[in-house]
Amino acid sequence: MRLHVVNPNTTATMTAKIAAAARAIARGETVIDARQPAMGPVSIEGFYDEAFAVPGMLGCIREADRDGADAHIIACFDDTGLDAARAVAKAPVIGIGxxxxxxxxxxxxxxxxxxxxxxxxxxxxxxxxxxxxxxxxxxxxxxxxxxxxxxxxxxxxxxxxxxxxxxxxxxxxxxxxxxxxxxxxxxxxxxxxxxxxxxxxxVAAAVTLAEGLIRLGLSTSRLGPYAAPRAKIYSGPFAPFQP
Amino acid sequence: MRLHVVNPNTTATMTAKIAAAARAIARGETVIDARQPAMGPVSIEGFYDEAFAVPGMLGCIREADRDGADAHIIACFDDTGLDAARAVAKAPVIGIGxxxxxxxxxxxxxxxxxxxxxxxxxxxxxxxxxxxxxxxxxxxxxxxxxxxxxxxxxxxxxxxxxxxxxxxxxxxxxxxxxxxxxxxxxxxxxxxxxxxxxxxxxVAAAVTLAEGLIRLGLSTSRLGPYAAPRAKIYSGPFAPFQP
Amino acid sequence: MRLHVVNPNTTATMTAKIAAAARAIARGETVIDARQPAMGPVSIEGFYDEAFAVPGMLGCIREADRDGADAHIIACFDDTGLDAARAVAKAPVIGIGxxxxxxxxxxxxxxxxxxxxxxxxxxxxxxxxxxxxxxxxxxxxxxxxxxxxxxxxxxxxxxxxxxxxxxxxxxxxxxxxxxxxxxxxxxxxxxxxxxxxxxxxxVAAAVTLAEGLIRLGLSTSRLGPYAAPRAKIYSGPFAPFQP
Amino acid sequence: MRLHVVNPNTTATMTAKIAAAARAIARGETVIDARQPAMGPVSIEGFYDEAFAVPGMLGCIREADRDGADAHIIACFDDTGLDAARAVAKAPVIGIGxxxxxxxxxxxxxxxxxxxxxxxxxxxxxxxxxxxxxxxxxxxxxxxxxxxxxxxxxxxxxxxxxxxxxxxxxxxxxxxxxxxxxxxxxxxxxxxxxxxxxxxxxVAAAVTLAEGLIRLGLSTSRLGPYAAPRAKIYSGPFAPFQP
Amino acid sequence: MRLHVVNPNTTATMTAKIAAAARAIARGETVIDARQPAMGPVSIEGFYDEAFAVPGMLGCIREADRDGADAHIIACFDDTGLDAARAVAKAPVIGIGxxxxxxxxxxxxxxxxxxxxxxxxxxxxxxxxxxxxxxxxxxxxxxxxxxxxxxxxxxxxxxxxxxxxxxxxxxxxxxxxxxxxxxxxxxxxxxxxxxxxxxxxxVAAAVTLAEGLIRLGLSTSRLGPYAAPRAKIYSGPFAPFQP
Amino acid sequence: MRLHVVNPNTTATMTAKIAAAARAIARGETVIDARQPAMGPVSIEGFYDEAFAVPGMLGCIREADRDGADAHIIACFDDTGLDAARAVAKAPVIGIGxxxxxxxxxxxxxxxxxxxxxxxxxxxxxxxxxxxxxxxxxxxxxxxxxxxxxxxxxxxxxxxxxxxxxxxxxxxxxxxxxxxxxxxxxxxxxxxxxxxxxxxxxVAAAVTLAEGLIRLGLSTSRLGPYAAPRAKIYSGPFAPFQP
Incomplete structure (x- = not known):
C-alpha cells in the first residue's frame, strides 16, 4: 500500500525527518511517499502561516491522489487544511493532530x-x-x-x-x-x-491509523461537507486547482 | 472612518452587491472600501473553495491595512480566513458570520x-x-x-x-x-x-460592529493566537505575503 | 436617535458617571437619556440586590419606551432584569455585561x-x-x-x-x-x-451595539420568551406595571 | 418541623391548592406554612411576571424565616427568585423546578x-x-x-x-x-x-427534599454567591427589605 | 418503610458503620436493612474492584427487593452497579455518590x-x-x-x-x-x-432521598434503559441471577 | 503479534463469528486468539447483562495477558468492562464501541x-x-x-x-x-x-487500532485510573481474580 505523507511547509530537511519517522513505524509492505509543497512558508506557527501552507499542500494531495496514494497524512500538528483535503482526495486523509x-x-x-x-x-x-x-x-x-x-x-x-x-x-x-x-x-x-x-x-500514530483505514477499505464520506467540490473557475496561481 | 470590506471570492458583481449593502447601512462619515482578490475561486461553497480564497483575501487585508483601513470585514459567511486576518491586520477584523x-x-x-x-x-x-x-x-x-x-x-x-x-x-x-x-x-x-x-x-451586522469597534478604539489582542506572525520565508506566489 | 441608559441602582452620582461614559462614546446625533429608578438599592452586589433593582428599572424602561427611546441599555454588569425588559420594551434592549x-x-x-x-x-x-x-x-x-x-x-x-x-x-x-x-x-x-x-x-460597548441595532432596524423577536406579557392584574406598588 | 411554602403569585386559591398538595405528601410532624405575597402578579407566565413576583415573595421568605421556618419552598416552576432567597434566608430554600x-x-x-x-x-x-x-x-x-x-x-x-x-x-x-x-x-x-x-x-418533590435537608441539618453555604447581602439603603416600597 | 442499604464490599465492619450512619438519619418508622455481598472485594478502589463487587451487590438488591424493600441504597461512592440495579429492582435505587x-x-x-x-x-x-x-x-x-x-x-x-x-x-x-x-x-x-x-x-443524603422517593410513590421508569432484563441463560456462579 | 479478542458473552457461535471477522481484517502475521468466558449471560442487552458479563470477561483478559497477548479487544459494543480491563491488563485494551x-x-x-x-x-x-x-x-x-x-x-x-x-x-x-x-x-x-x-x-475497526497500538509500542498509562489494582482479598468465585 502507498501512503502519502505531506509536510505542509517547504523545509525539505523536515520532510526527510518526517519521512524517516513514518518509515520507522510503517509496515514492510507500505511505501511512504513523502512530499512537500513548492509554495508556502518554511514552517507553520499560527493561523497566518497555516493559510499560506494550505494551497500548496492541497496540490501535493491532489497529485499523490492521482499517483495512486491509498491514504494521505498531513504532517502538521494543526491539521492544516485537513477538511479541504478530505473534500478533494479520493483516498482517506488523516491529520497528525x-x-x-x-x-x-x-x-x-x-x-x-x-x-x-x-x-x-x-x-x-x-x-x-x-x-x-x-x-x-x-x-x-x-x-x-x-x-x-x-x-x-x-x-x-x-x-x-x-x-x-x-x-x-x-x-x-x-x-x-x-x-x-x-x-x-x-x-x-x-x-x-x-x-x-x-x-x-x-506522525507514527497517523501512519498506523492510515494503514488501518486502507485495510478497512474506508474513505471519506461524500454525503456531507466532504462532497466533491463543485466545478468552478479558480483564478491566478490557483487555476490548476480547479475542482 | 475607512471600512474595508473584502469579498473573498473573485466575482466582481458580488463585490458590488456587498459594497452596496455595506453602504446602505454605514454612517455618513464611513467610507466603504470594497475589494476582492485577483486570485481564488468565483464563489465559496465548502472547505475546498475556502482554502484557495484565503491567500488572495489576506492580500486584500494587508493592502487595505497599509492604505489606512480602520477596520476590515470579511464578507463570506464561513468567515473564511478570519483568524489569519486577525493575526496580520493592525485594524480589527470581523467576519459576517x-x-x-x-x-x-x-x-x-x-x-x-x-x-x-x-x-x-x-x-x-x-x-x-x-x-x-x-x-x-x-x-x-x-x-x-x-x-x-x-x-x-x-x-x-x-x-x-x-x-x-x-x-x-x-x-x-x-x-x-x-x-x-x-x-x-x-x-x-x-x-x-x-x-x-x-x-x-x-454584511449589515458587520458594518455596525466594525463602526463600533473603531469608535471604541479596540483592535485585536496581540497576547494570544493573534500575535504578529514571526518573520520567515514564504515561497512561490506567496513571497509577497511574507510576514 | 434616542438611547435610554438605565442605571438600575438609585445612586444618582453613578447614573451621572454612566451617562458621561455613554456620551463620550455615542455618535453626535445620539441623545443619551440616562435614568435611574426611584425604588431599589443604592448598589447591586449579588442576587438579593438584583431582585429589588428590577421592578424600578423596568419602570424606567417602560417610561423611556413610551417617550420614544430607540434602544435601551441596562447599565449593571449582571444584566439585571434584561430578559424581563426585552419582553416589555418595544425598542431593543442590551445589557452591559x-x-x-x-x-x-x-x-x-x-x-x-x-x-x-x-x-x-x-x-x-x-x-x-x-x-x-x-x-x-x-x-x-x-x-x-x-x-x-x-x-x-x-x-x-x-x-x-x-x-x-x-x-x-x-x-x-x-x-x-x-x-x-x-x-x-x-x-x-x-x-x-x-x-x-x-x-x-x-457601557461603551453597549452604546455602540445599541446604535448598531437601531441602524439595522432590529428589535427583540416576539416569537419566543420575549412575547408581550399577557394582560393580568398586578397588586401593590406594582399595579402601574400591569402589562 | 416547619416548612414554609410560598406561592409567588397573588392568587389565594392557587396557594390553597399548593398547600393541599404539600400537606398530602408531608410527614405527620411537618407543619406546612403556606404564604403568598400581597404584591405582584396573579400568575407567573414568563420573565416579566417573574420580575414583579420576586420582591413580594422574598418578603414572605424573610418573614417565614423569622417565624422559624426550617426550610422554604418556592412553588413556581420557574424557581422565581430562588438565588436571591438563598442569599437572605437562614433556612435552606428549594425551588419546585x-x-x-x-x-x-x-x-x-x-x-x-x-x-x-x-x-x-x-x-x-x-x-x-x-x-x-x-x-x-x-x-x-x-x-x-x-x-x-x-x-x-x-x-x-x-x-x-x-x-x-x-x-x-x-x-x-x-x-x-x-x-x-x-x-x-x-x-x-x-x-x-x-x-x-x-x-x-x-411541589411534592420539593417537600420531600426540604424535609431531607432539614433532617440532614444542611443549609445554604455562605461562602459564595449566597453570602448574606451587604447592609445598604433600599428606597421606596423596598425599604423594609433592606438587608 | 423498609430501606435496603447495601455495602457493595465484603467488609462487615464497614457495613455496620454504614448502617449506623443510615439509622442515625432515618425516620423513626424507617427500618434499615443493611446487607453486604458474600462474594467480591473487601473494599472498592477503582474500576477493577467495582467490576467484582457488582454481581454480589446485585444479588443483595434482588433478595432485598423480594423481601419487600421499599427502596435501595448502594453505599459506595462510585455508585457501583447503579444502572444494573435500577434495571432489576422493583423498588427505586439510589447511589450515595x-x-x-x-x-x-x-x-x-x-x-x-x-x-x-x-x-x-x-x-x-x-x-x-x-x-x-x-x-x-x-x-x-x-x-x-x-x-x-x-x-x-x-x-x-x-x-x-x-x-x-x-x-x-x-x-x-x-x-x-x-x-x-x-x-x-x-x-x-x-x-x-x-x-x-x-x-x-x-449515605445520609441517600437515606433522605430514598425516603422521599418512597413517599412520592416513584420508582424507576421502565421505558428506557431500565426496562426489565430479557429472560436468558446465565452460566456459572451467575445462574441464580438469571433475569 | 498476538491479538486477544474476547466475546464477553457465553455464546460460542458468536465468538466464532467475531473471530472470523477479526481474522478477515487482521494482518498475516497477527494471530487472533478468540475467547469467551465460561460464566455470564448468553448475550448482552442492557446494563444488567453487562454486570454479569464483566467478571468472566476479565478472567479471559487476565489469562490471555499471561499467555502473552500483545493487545486485547472487547467485542461487545457497550465496551463492557473496558475500564476494569485497562487497569488489570499489561497489554493495551480496546473496546469495539x-x-x-x-x-x-x-x-x-x-x-x-x-x-x-x-x-x-x-x-x-x-x-x-x-x-x-x-x-x-x-x-x-x-x-x-x-x-x-x-x-x-x-x-x-x-x-x-x-x-x-x-x-x-x-x-x-x-x-x-x-x-x-x-x-x-x-x-x-x-x-x-x-x-x-x-x-x-x-470488530474490524478495533483490530486495526490494536495492531496500530502494538506497533506504536503504546499501552495503558498507569498514572491515573488505570493504575494496577491494590492487592486485597476477593471472596467467593472471584478469589482467583484477586489483584
Whole structure:
C-alpha cells in the first residue's frame, strides 16, 4: 500500500525527518511517499502561516491522489487544511493532530499536549473542540521552542519539552502526552522513558491509523461537507486547482 | 472612518452587491472600501473553495491595512480566513458570520441560520462551536441555492429560503434568522416582513460592529493566537505575503 | 436617535458617571437619556440586590419606551432584569455585561472578566453560560472593591483591579479583559495602556451595539420568551406595571 | 418541623391548592406554612411576571424565616427568585423546578418537562442549563394551557397535557415527565397511570427534599454567591427589605 | 418503610458503620436493612474492584427487593452497579455518590468532592458527567487515604481530608464539600464545623432521598434503559441471577 | 503479534463469528486468539447483562495477558468492562464501541450508530459522552433486533438495520454509520454498498487500532485510573481474580 505523507511547509530537511519517522513505524509492505509543497512558508506557527501552507499542500494531495496514494497524512500538528483535503482526495486523509488525540484516548483517560509556541495553543484547542475530544485533553502547553529549532536534536529543546511534561503530570493530572509538532517525532521514545507515561508522536500514530483505514477499505464520506467540490473557475496561481 | 470590506471570492458583481449593502447601512462619515482578490475561486461553497480564497483575501487585508483601513470585514459567511486576518491586520477584523450570530443573540434567545448549500452546514457549525454560540443556534439549514444564483434577485431562490425560514419557526423554535450568505444581503428586509421575525444580514451586522469597534478604539489582542506572525520565508506566489 | 441608559441602582452620582461614559462614546446625533429608578438599592452586589433593582428599572424602561427611546441599555454588569425588559420594551434592549462579552469576543479568542466583589462571580458565570459565551471566558475574577468605592477615582481600587488583570494575563491566558462593573467605565483606557491588551468597558460597548441595532432596524423577536406579557392584574406598588 | 411554602403569585386559591398538595405528601410532624405575597402578579407566565413576583415573595421568605421556618419552598416552576432567597434566608430554600429535575433524575436517565405556555420554555431551559441538568432533559414542551386555567380540574387542560406527554414518549425518548407548573400538582397521579411512566410534581418533590435537608441539618453555604447581602439603603416600597 | 442499604464490599465492619450512619438519619418508622455481598472485594478502589463487587451487590438488591424493600441504597461512592440495579429492582435505587451531588446542588452553586484515592477521581468524574452535574463540581480531590483506613476514626485520615477541604475552599472556590466515600460518613459533622461550610455525607443524603422517593410513590421508569432484563441463560456462579 | 479478542458473552457461535471477522481484517502475521468466558449471560442487552458479563470477561483478559497477548479487544459494543480491563491488563485494551467511534470520526464529520435494542441506546450514549465523542454522533438508533437474532444472516434483521440507516441519512444528517453490535460484523460491506456511505464494523475497526497500538509500542498509562489494582482479598468465585 502507498501512503502519502505531506509536510505542509517547504523545509525539505523536515520532510526527510518526517519521512524517516513514518518509515520507522510503517509496515514492510507500505511505501511512504513523502512530499512537500513548492509554495508556502518554511514552517507553520499560527493561523497566518497555516493559510499560506494550505494551497500548496492541497496540490501535493491532489497529485499523490492521482499517483495512486491509498491514504494521505498531513504532517502538521494543526491539521492544516485537513477538511479541504478530505473534500478533494479520493483516498482517506488523516491529520497528525487528530491521530495523536485519538491514539492517546485509547491509552489514557486524560492527556496533555505539548506543542512548540504559545501562538499554536488556540488553534490546537479549536481542533480539539471541533473533533469533540476537548474534554479528554487536560491542557495544551507550549514549550516555547520554534518549529525549526527542532530540526536537529538539541538538548535545550528537549529540556523545555521535558519540563512541560513534568508540569502536565504534576499540575494537570495528565496520564499521557501528545507531542504537538511533527518535528518532535524523534523525541517520543526518550520522553516516554524519562517520564514513565505514554508519549504519542502524531506522525507514527497517523501512519498506523492510515494503514488501518486502507485495510478497512474506508474513505471519506461524500454525503456531507466532504462532497466533491463543485466545478468552478479558480483564478491566478490557483487555476490548476480547479475542482 | 475607512471600512474595508473584502469579498473573498473573485466575482466582481458580488463585490458590488456587498459594497452596496455595506453602504446602505454605514454612517455618513464611513467610507466603504470594497475589494476582492485577483486570485481564488468565483464563489465559496465548502472547505475546498475556502482554502484557495484565503491567500488572495489576506492580500486584500494587508493592502487595505497599509492604505489606512480602520477596520476590515470579511464578507463570506464561513468567515473564511478570519483568524489569519486577525493575526496580520493592525485594524480589527470581523467576519459576517460571527457578526450575524452576535447581533442575532441580542434580539433572540434562539436563532436559526439559513445558508446556501448543504456542504456549508458543517463549516458553519464548526464556527458556531468555535465562537461558543452553538447553543444559541437552533439549527443551520440549507436552501440548496448556489451562491452565484443569488447574484440577481430571483423568485425561486427567495421561495426556497423562505420555505426554510418557515420550517425553522415551526420545527426549530427559531425566534430570529441569520441569512447565511453575503449574497442574501438584499433579501433580509423582505423576509423579515413576510415571516414577522428579525432577519439578520451578516454584511449589515458587520458594518455596525466594525463602526463600533473603531469608535471604541479596540483592535485585536496581540497576547494570544493573534500575535504578529514571526518573520520567515514564504515561497512561490506567496513571497509577497511574507510576514 | 434616542438611547435610554438605565442605571438600575438609585445612586444618582453613578447614573451621572454612566451617562458621561455613554456620551463620550455615542455618535453626535445620539441623545443619551440616562435614568435611574426611584425604588431599589443604592448598589447591586449579588442576587438579593438584583431582585429589588428590577421592578424600578423596568419602570424606567417602560417610561423611556413610551417617550420614544430607540434602544435601551441596562447599565449593571449582571444584566439585571434584561430578559424581563426585552419582553416589555418595544425598542431593543442590551445589557452591559453581554455587550462586554460580545465585543471582547471580536478582539480576542479568550477573555477574562474583572468584577467588584466575589459575590458577583457566580451571577456573571450564570450569564456567560446562558449567553453561550462561557467557553470564551478564561475566568471571572473579583477585585474585592465594593461598587460604591468606584464612584470616584481612587488609587487603591485601580491597584486591586490592575493586580487582577495582571494575574489574568499570567495565569488564565487572558488576551483581553472585560471590566465587570458600570462604575469602572472611566478606568478602561488607563488599564489598557498599563497592561497592553484590549480592556472593554461594558457601557461603551453597549452604546455602540445599541446604535448598531437601531441602524439595522432590529428589535427583540416576539416569537419566543420575549412575547408581550399577557394582560393580568398586578397588586401593590406594582399595579402601574400591569402589562 | 416547619416548612414554609410560598406561592409567588397573588392568587389565594392557587396557594390553597399548593398547600393541599404539600400537606398530602408531608410527614405527620411537618407543619406546612403556606404564604403568598400581597404584591405582584396573579400568575407567573414568563420573565416579566417573574420580575414583579420576586420582591413580594422574598418578603414572605424573610418573614417565614423569622417565624422559624426550617426550610422554604418556592412553588413556581420557574424557581422565581430562588438565588436571591438563598442569599437572605437562614433556612435552606428549594425551588419546585429544581426539585422536579433532581427527583426525576433519580428514576430516569432522560426526562421531559411539560409546562403551561410556550413563553416559559426558555426560562426553564435557562434553569436546566444553570443547574447542570440540561443534558438529562429530552425536551421542554408547552401544553399551551394558561396557569389560571389549571385552578380547577378541567378536562381540556388534562387532554392537552396528556397529548404532550404522549409526544414526549414517542418523539423525545422521555422515560419520565416533570410537570412544569405548581398548578398541575393534582394531575400527577392520573397522568402517571394513563401513560405508565413516572410523573413528577415539583411541589411534592420539593417537600420531600426540604424535609431531607432539614433532617440532614444542611443549609445554604455562605461562602459564595449566597453570602448574606451587604447592609445598604433600599428606597421606596423596598425599604423594609433592606438587608 | 423498609430501606435496603447495601455495602457493595465484603467488609462487615464497614457495613455496620454504614448502617449506623443510615439509622442515625432515618425516620423513626424507617427500618434499615443493611446487607453486604458474600462474594467480591473487601473494599472498592477503582474500576477493577467495582467490576467484582457488582454481581454480589446485585444479588443483595434482588433478595432485598423480594423481601419487600421499599427502596435501595448502594453505599459506595462510585455508585457501583447503579444502572444494573435500577434495571432489576422493583423498588427505586439510589447511589450515595449521586445522592451527595444532588443534595450539595441544593445548598451551593459549586461544590467539591474529597474522595479516598487518586484512582477514584476519574470514575467519579465519569459519573458527574453522566449525571449532568459535572459543571456544578469545582474539582474532585483525593486525600490519598485507603478505604479501609477509614474503618476507625483516625487523626491522620481526618487531617488529610481536612487539608483537601481547605484547598478546595481556597483554590477551587468550593462552597460545599461532598465526602467521597461511605467510610467518611462519621466525619461530616466535624468537618463542617471546622471549615464552616456544608459537608455532605452521601449515605445520609441517600437515606433522605430514598425516603422521599418512597413517599412520592416513584420508582424507576421502565421505558428506557431500565426496562426489565430479557429472560436468558446465565452460566456459572451467575445462574441464580438469571433475569 | 498476538491479538486477544474476547466475546464477553457465553455464546460460542458468536465468538466464532467475531473471530472470523477479526481474522478477515487482521494482518498475516497477527494471530487472533478468540475467547469467551465460561460464566455470564448468553448475550448482552442492557446494563444488567453487562454486570454479569464483566467478571468472566476479565478472567479471559487476565489469562490471555499471561499467555502473552500483545493487545486485547472487547467485542461487545457497550465496551463492557473496558475500564476494569485497562487497569488489570499489561497489554493495551480496546473496546469495539470506541473503536467504531474513533474510526468513523476519521471519515465523517458526523456519524450515526445503529444498534440492536432500544435498551442499549442510553449505555452507548453514556460511552459517547465519556469518550468525548458525543458531539460527533448525530443519533443512536435501535433496529429492535435482539443480539442472538444476528447469529445467522437473516433478511429481516438486515432490512430493519437498513431502514434505520436510511432514516439516519435522511433525518439525522449522518455521513457514516457505526454498526452497534459485534454480531453485525458481516453486514458492514453490504450495507455500505446499499446506502453509499462508510459503514464501520467495530470488530474490524478495533483490530486495526490494536495492531496500530502494538506497533506504536503504546499501552495503558498507569498514572491515573488505570493504575494496577491494590492487592486485597476477593471472596467467593472471584478469589482467583484477586489483584
Amino acid at each position: 487528530e491521530a495523536g488525540f485519538h491514539i492517546a484516548s485509547l491509552v489514557a483517560a486524560r492527556f496533555a499536549v505539548v506543542t512548540t509556541l504559545g501562538v499554536s495553543i488556540v488553534p490546537i484547542e479549536h481542533n480539539l473542540r471541533k473533533y469533540g475530544l476537548a474534554e479528554r485533553c487536560a491542557r495544551v502547553r507550549a514549550a516555547e521552542v520554534p518549529v525549526l529549532a527542532l530540526e536537529e536534536r538539541n538538548a535545550e529543546a528537549l529540556d523545555k519539552i521535558s519540563a512541560e511534561i513534568k508540569a502536565a503530570i504534576r499540575d494537570d493530572r495528565a496520564e499521557a502526552v501528545v507531542l504537538g509538532c511533527a518535528g518532535m517525532a524523534d523525541l517520543a521514545a526518550e520522553l516516554a522513558r524519562i517520564h514513565g507515561l505514554p508519549v504519542v508522536d502524531g | 460571527e457578526a450575524g450570530f452576535h447581533i442575532a443573540s441580542l434580539v433572540a434567545a434562539r436563532f436559526a441560520v439559513v445558508t446556501t448549500l448543504g456542504v456549508s452546514i458543517v463549516p458553519i457549525e464548526h464556527n458556531l462551536r468555535k465562537y461558543g454560540l452553538a447553543e444559541r443556534c437552533a439549527r443551520v439549514r440549507a436552501a440548496e441555492v448556489p451562491v452565484l444564483a443569488l447574484e440577481e434577485r430571483n423568485a425561486e431562490a427567495l421561495d426556497k429560503i423562505s420555505a426554510e425560514i418557515k420550517a425553522a419557526i415551526r420545527d426549530d423554535r427559531a425566534e430570529a434568522v441569520v441569512l447565511g450568505c453575503a449574497g442574501m444581503a438584499d433579501l433580509a428586509a423582505e423576509l423579515a416582513r413576510i415571516h414577522g421575525l428579525p432577519v439578520v444580514d451578516g | 453581554e455587550a462586554g462579552f460580545h465585543i471582547a469576543s471580536l478582539v480576542a479568542a479568550r477573555f477574562a472578566v474583572v468584577t467588584t466583589l466575589g459575590v458577583s462571580i457566580v451571577p456573571i458565570e450564570h450569564n456567560l453560560r446562558k449567553y453561550g459565551l462561557a467557553e470564551r471566558c478564561a475566568r471571572v475574577r473579583a477585585a474585592e472593591v465594593p461598587v460604591l468605592a468606584l464612584e470616584e477615582r481612587n488609587a487603591e481600587a485601580l491597584d486591586k483591579i490592575s493586580a487582577e488583570i495582571k494575574a489574568a494575563i499570567r495565569d488564565d491566558r487572558a488576551e483581553a479583559v472585560v471590566l465587570g462593573c458600570a462604575g469602572m467605565a472611566d478606568l478602561a483606557a488607563e488599564l489598557a495602556r498599563i497592561h497592553g491588551l484590549p480592556v472593554v468597558d461594558g | 429544581e426539585a422536579g429535575f433532581h427527583i426525576a433524575s433519580l428514576v430516569a436517565a432522560r426526562f421531559a418537562v411539560v409546562t403551561t405556555l410556550g413563553v416559559s420554555i426558555v426560562p426553564i431551559e435557562h434553569n436546566l442549563r444553570k443547574y447542570g441538568l440540561a443534558e438529562r432533559c429530552a425536551r421542554v414542551r408547552a401544553a399551551e394551557v394558561p396557569v389560571l386555567a389549571l385552578e380547577e380540574r378541567n378536562a381540556e387542560a388534562l387532554d392537552k397535557i396528556s397529548a404532550e406527554i404522549k409526544a414526549a414518549i414517542r418523539d423525545d425518548r422521555a422515560e419520565a415527565v416533570v410537570l412544569g407548573c405548581a398548578g398541575m400538582a393534582d394531575l400527577a397521579a392520573e397522568l402517571a397511570r394513563i401513560h405508565g411512566l413516572p410523573v413528577v410534581d415539583g | 449521586e445522592a451527595g451531588f444532588h443534595i450539595a446542588s441544593l445548598v451551593a452553586a459549586r461544590f467539591a468532592v474529597v474522595t479516598t484515592l487518586g484512582v477514584s477521581i476519574v470514575p467519579i468524574e465519569h459519573n458527574l458527567r453522566k449525571y449532568g452535574l459535572a459543571e456544578r463540581c469545582a474539582r474532585v480531590r483525593a486525600a490519598e487515604v485507603p478505604v479501609l483506613a477509614l474503618e476507625e476514626r483516625n487523626a491522620e485520615a481526618l487531617d488529610k481530608i481536612s487539608a483537601e477541604i481547605k484547598a478546595a475552599i481556597r483554590d477551587d472556590r468550593a462552597e460545599a464539600v461532598v465526602l467521597g466515600c461511605a467510610g467518611m460518613a462519621d466525619l461530616a459533622a466535624e468537618l463542617a464545623r471546622i471549615h464552616g461550610l456544608p459537608v455532605v455525607d452521601g | 470506541e473503536a467504531g467511534f474513533h474510526i468513523a470520526s476519521l471519515v465523517a464529520a458526523r456519524f450515526a450508530v445503529v444498534t440492536t435494542l432500544g435498551v442499549s441506546i442510553v449505555p452507548i450514549e453514556h460511552n459517547l459522552r465519556k469518550y468525548g465523542l458525543a458531539e460527533r454522533c448525530a443519533r443512536v438508533r435501535a433496529a429492535e433486533v435482539p443480539v442472538l437474532a444476528l447469529e445467522e444472516r437473516n433478511a429481516e434483521a438486515l432490512d430493519k438495520i437498513s431502514a434505520e440507516i436510511k432514516a439516519a441519512i435522511r433525518d439525522d444528517r449522518a455521513e457514516a454509520v457505526v454498526l452497534g453490535c459485534a454480531g453485525m460484523a458481516d453486514l458492514a460491506a453490504e450495507l455500505a454498498r446499499i446506502h453509499g456511505l462508510p459503514v464501520v464494523d467495530g
